[in-house]
Amino acid sequence: MPGANDPAPADATDATNNKPVVNGAATEDNESASAPDAEAPAARLVLAAEPPSMLDGKVHVGIAVGLRTGNKPSALVVPDVLGIADGSAPIYLAKPLTLQLDKIRAYLAKKDKTANENLGKNEKLSAFLQNTEVAINSLYFRNSRKFEPAVKGSDGPPKVEAKEEVTALGRILLMQFDVNFDAGEAASEAEEKADPAKYEKSGGLIGSLTGDPDLSALFDVTSLSLRVLQCDKADVETLQKYVDAVSAD
Numbered sequence: 001m002p003g004a005n006d007p008a009p010a011d012a013t014d015a016t017n018n019k020p021v022v023n024g025a026a027t028e029d030n031e032s033a034s035a036p037d038a039e040a041p042a043a044r045l046v047l048a049a050e051p052p053s054m055l056d057g058k059v060h061v062g063i064a065v066g067l068r069t070g071n072k073p074s075a076l077v078v079p080d081v082l083g084i085a086d087g088s089a090p091i092y093l094a095k096p097l098t099l100q101l102d103k104i105r106a107y108l109a110k111k112d113k114t115a116n117e118n119l120g121k122n123e124k125l126s127a128f129l130q131n132t133e134v135a136i137n138s139l140y141f142r143n144s145r146k147f148e149p150a151v152k153g154s155d156g157p158p159k160v161e162a163k164e165e166v167t168a169l170g171r172i173l174l175m176q177f178d179v180n181f182d183a184g185e186a187a188s189e190a191e192e193k194a195d196p197a198k199y200e201k202s203g204g205l206i207g208s209l210t211g212d213p214d215l216s217a218l219f220d221v222t223s224l225s226l227r228v229l230q231c232d233k234a235d236v237e238t239l240q241k242y243v244d245a246v247s248a249d
């Protein structure tokens with residue numbers, strides 16, 4: 001499993017089996033491992049790739065929960081469960097997840113015809129669902145941690161004055177969310193090619209909620225982004241490695 005302050009692996013899921021791959025992360029102690037071959041079995045543990053923090057003779061329990069939206073796999077990775085509270089290990093999302101709200105309509109159409117019919121009667125809500133996607137682009141958390149250095153060598157009892165100054169790692173927190181109100185635009189373009197006479201541009205929050213394409217053409221809200229960031233300068237490299245890994249194709 002990745003080490004204490006490690007960012008996400010460059011490819012944290014096996015695309016073939018939709019299984020999380022937690023070993024081989026890009027860490028401060030090793031380079032990013034190449035993505036597993038699509039036809040290869042699940043990644044095996046490579047002890048040489050583990051950072052020293054994971055090979056200290058103590059028990060480390062790691063968990064990776066495979067996640068998926070549509071055909072895009074991801075994983076919520078906890079390299080060391082016992083290390084979350086004391087800040088010696090992070091928890092992170094390996095790849096972005098995007099939820100197409102229009103799939104709610106598709107689900108109701110198959111599972112609950114009455115609910116689907118009622119939803120169809122609400123044109124504004126139907127348009128909103130058709131045009132909206134919600135994405136979790138990144139999620140990384142590592143708690144703060146203090147280090148109590150060992151007292152300098154002495155044959156007698158430890159002396160308070162011999163202690164070195166306590167050092168600490170700051171807390172790292174990154175959450176990025178995007179809401180796309182223009183997701184129905186691609187569907188509208190396809191409709192235009194199929195039957196230009198029936199084409200009516202859809203998309204945008206105002207256009208969806210008012211059902212007025214003329215108002216939408218005048219002014220509309222197409223997206224909303226939210227970012228929560230907490231990071232000290234000393235941790236910029238660690239967090240940047242995660243951002244680069246989670247954003248990589």
